[in-house]
Amino acid sequence: MTDFSKFHLSESAKIVSDHIPGKESKKMIALQQKIEGSVVSYPRGIPIAIKKAKGAVIEDVDGNQFLDFFAGAGVVNLGHSNEEVLARVFEQQKNLIHALDFPTQNKMDAITKMLNALPDRLKGEYKVSFGGPTGSDAVEAAIKLAKIKTGRDTILAFSGGYHGMSAAALAMTSDVHYRKKLGTSVAGIHFIPYSYPYRCPFTEGPNNEESSGEACYKYIKMTIENSHSGIPLPAAIIMEPIQGEGGNIPAQRNFLEKTVKMAREHGIVVIFDEIQCGFFRSGKFLAFMHTDAVPDIITVSKGLGGVGLPIAGLIYRKDVEAWGPGDHIGTFRGNQASLAATNGAFDFVEKYKVAEHATEMGNYMMSLLSELQEASTYIGEVRGKGLMIGVEMVKDKATKEPYPEFVKLMKQTCLQKGLLFEVGGHYSNVIRFVPPLIITRTIVENAVEILRSALSELDKGFNKRIENEQSVEFAE
Numbered sequence: 001m002t003d004f005s006k007f008h009l010s011e012s013a014k015i016v017s018d019h020i021p022g023k024e025s026k027k028m029i030a031l032q033q034k035i036e037g038s039v040v041s042y043p044r045g046i047p048i049a050i051k052k053a054k055g056a057v058i059e060d061v062d063g064n065q066f067l068d069f070f071a072g073a074g075v076v077n078l079g080h081s082n083e084e085v086l087a088r089v090f091e092q093q094k095n096l097i098h099a100l101d102f103p104t105q106n107k108m109d110a111i112t113k114m115l116n117a118l119p120d121r122l123k124g125e126y127k128v129s130f131g132g133p134t135g136s137d138a139v140e141a142a143i144k145l146a147k148i149k150t151g152r153d154t155i156l157a158f159s160g161g162y163h164g165m166s167a168a169a170l171a172m173t174s175d176v177h178y179r180k181k182l183g184t185s186v187a188g189i190h191f192i193p194y195s196y197p198y199r200c201p202f203t204e205g206p207n208n209e210e211s212s213g214e215a216c217y218k219y220i221k222m223t224i225e226n227s228h229s230g231i232p233l234p235a236a237i238i239m240e241p242i243q244g245e246g247g248n249i250p251a252q253r254n255f256l257e258k259t260v261k262m263a264r265e266h267g268i269v270v271i272f273d274e275i276q277c278g279f280f281r282s283g284k285f286l287a288f289m290h291t292d293a294v295p296d297i298i299t300v301s302k303g304l305g306g307v308g309l310p311i312a313g314l315i316y317r318k319d320v321e322a323w324g325p326g327d328h329i330g331t332f333r334g335n336q337a338s339l340a341a342t343n344g345a346f347d348f349v350e351k352y353k354v355a356e357h358a359t360e361m362g363n364y365m366m367s368l369l370s371e372l373q374e375a376s377t378y379i380g381e382v383r384g385k386g387l388m389i390g391v392e393m394v395k396d397k398a399t400k401e402p403y404p405e406f407v408k409l410m411k412q413t414c415l416q417k418g419l420l421f422e423v424g425g426h427y428s429n430v431i432r433f434v435p436p437l438i439i440t441r442t443i444v445e446n447a448v449e450i451l452r453s454a455l456s457e458l459d460k461g462f463n464k465r466i467e468n469e470q471s472v473e474f475a476e
């Protein structure tokens with residue numbers, strides 16, 4: 001196993017301030033609130049100003065060091081400022097950065113690596129297109145391509161799904177909170193239940209994974225084949241093979257495979273949004289590669305940019321290619337520095353066997369979390385694949401009543417102890433771990449130890465902490 005310790009600033013958290021945010025962070029956040037728009041969101045839940053970061057460790061401007069199990073929203077899969085990947089970027093920047101969609105060796109290499117990383121059974125069947133630099137751009141492009149291909153305009157999306165903030169991507173994002181101040185941005189989007197055995201609307205009980213996957217599949221099949229379902233034959237079905245913001249929920253294998261097969265029989269384009277669960281996060285290049293499902297379009301971004309450089313694109317079956325020259329254009333398609341990072345990232349993954357490492361660390365972390373689950377009153381489920389792990393908190397393991405207040409306090413308490421993570425889930429009650437894939441066993445153990453200590457602290461005085469919640473939250 002590779003020793004990744006040298007790729008990190010440290011392997012443990014170090015808190016030197018009396019309280020987080022420290023004095024300097026507070027000052028900078030105050031300045032930010034004064035001069036930057038009020039849509040700023042992350043520093044409200046994680047109130048720190050960042051000085052530097054390396055690997056899985058972020059240092060704030062007060063000198064506190066945090067274990068970063070958020071990885072910039074699942075972006076820095078190979079760690080912050082990975083030196084080997086950065087070297088490739090620096091080299092490229094001396095020669096060329098912006099090249100619209102002209103061919104360059106750098107870009108041809110990146111496309112080739114992406115296509116070569118597909119499973120053997122799919123080799124030769126796909127092409128790549130780049131869109132604007134962010135994940136939402138890829139989602140918009142995928143929807144456009146599906147609509148052009150089918151001549152239809154209805155889309156099926158899933159409860160708990162997240163696809164971005166631009167018009168169509170937002171319309172397909174299930175959390176109504178994001179849309180409540182807006183009207184309908186894109187019509188014709190319908191939401192159906194996602195394969196989520198722990199809270200399946202159709203089946204219950206332990207070990208219901210298979211039956212839940214089957215039931216959810218049957219529901220989609222009925223929606224598509226029954227002309228009285230109220231939903232016209234869709235252009236596309238868009239889903240995350242592992243829901244990210246929805247709470248790190250891996251879809252059941254039978255659900256994915258059967259849905260894709262049935263959709264193809266009806267000429268429906270299946271889009272797998274791998275923006276978050278892709279780029280080896282699940283232990284494979286793309287999360288759907290844990291199954292035999294064959295998607296038509298795959299959206300990729302986030303980890304593809306190696307060290308967090310912006311890049312987004314589509315990997316799609318050649319027979320979906322219904323658009324022609326100029327049907328989808330844009331200034332920043334395939335930035336050369338980002339593409340160099342993509343090349344560097346693929347080479348790093350191969351050289352250090354990162355996929356295998358992510359699987360091993362993911363299994364290790366899940367085993368430690370499962371021990372915590374047994375001891376804790378509030379951990380309803382620990383689930384995940386590779387290093388995309390969800391810990392779902394409930395008030396009562398029998399009723400599964402969601403406990404978002406507890407998760408919020410866990411996040412604040414862990415922050416004080418030096419562990420960063422984000423919260424998600426259909427009920428905002430899931431701790432989402434998406435750390436860099438190069439975390440070490442020591443880092444995993446230290447992170448889980450912080451979680452354990454926060455849990456036991458909160459287990460004891462939880463109600464009191466709820467009353468005092470305002471005092472621990474950074475003032476808005």
Ligand SMILES: Cc1ncc(COP(=O)(O)O)c(C=O)c1O
Binds near residue numbers: 135136240275277
């Ligand atoms: C699955 C998924 N799709 C799309 C997006 C949107 O990407 P971006 O924020 O880069 O536009 C995200 C972002 O978190 C995502 O997780």
